[in-house]
Amino acid sequence: MHCLEVNDLVHRYRNGDVVLDGVTLRIPAGSIYGFLGPNGAGKTTTLRLILGLIALQHGAISIFGLQLAAHRIDILRRVGSLIESPSLYDHLTATENLALLQAVHRVDEAKIGDVLDLVGLAGTHRKKVGEFSLGMKQRLAIAVALLHEPELLILDEPTNGLDPNGIVEMRALLTRLNRERGLTIVISSHLLAEIERLATHVGIIHRGRVLFEGTLDELQRRRRTHVALATNDDERAIALLARQSIAATIADGRIVMPAMPNTAIAQVNRRLVDAGLDVHELHTAGDDLEAIFMNLVSN
């Protein structure tokens, strides 16, 4: 069952070019869906349309099997989101911030403690949000999004600006929400590495068009691999490899060779070492997001 279906969205900002050009997405219930694309690809615009924050110009959106256009209020009551910067009051504590929204959503007061526990902010007590780290603020923003117990959580680049520790915490939180509460999560990002560690499904958007949609496994299968090598004399190494008919080039300070089986990699290593070279690094690596885009676009 799809929790969210987006069909043929076309969007153009006033006096601007087309920024979404037929975007169709299928987000399975219970998935963590990574919505990937470089800056300016159209991720935020798509998410704004899904949340009814900007007017739909063309196409259709259905959430929980209901058309957004006809059931907007009922649907959005069941959706939590974090898009753009969260509106939090710096001079209030986490509990006080949530208490304001508790009144708006008319949820039980006990829910405040629940969501603070869930995002790991239960111990902040009298600390004002103005004194929070960025990671704590982001987690509080997620607590805000969770207060009314949504079934679908939509997050636009929630790890932007977080340090590595904050990113790890955010990933752990989202995985827990998905596994323990069965929440469907859509998370946008421009970082493949981030999505790879988190998502079950992936949609890749580039210049307003969806280039790929499928499971993470399907994406990995499309990902071309290569062998990366670093030595103390890369030019000599390339010459030695050429003699074995291995086409090697230098990219990003490393020698890059076509993918090969482990036995062939071991043989390359042996030949280089026998020739007196020091091998600092030798491993199989996958394309990065940029290379995946190039591959998808050129296909």
Ligand SMILES: Nc1ncnc2c1ncn2[C@@H]1O[C@H](COP(=O)(O)OP(=O)(O)OP(=O)(O)O)[C@@H](O)[C@H]1O
């Ligand atoms: N309010 C706006 N008015 C005019 N153009 C806009 C507006 N918002 C976004 N755009 C343009 O629409 C295109 C898509 O932007 P969008 O923010 O949806 O992309 P994105 O994938 O979320 O990128 P980023 O990661 O940089 O936020 C960009 O070219 C952007 O300049």
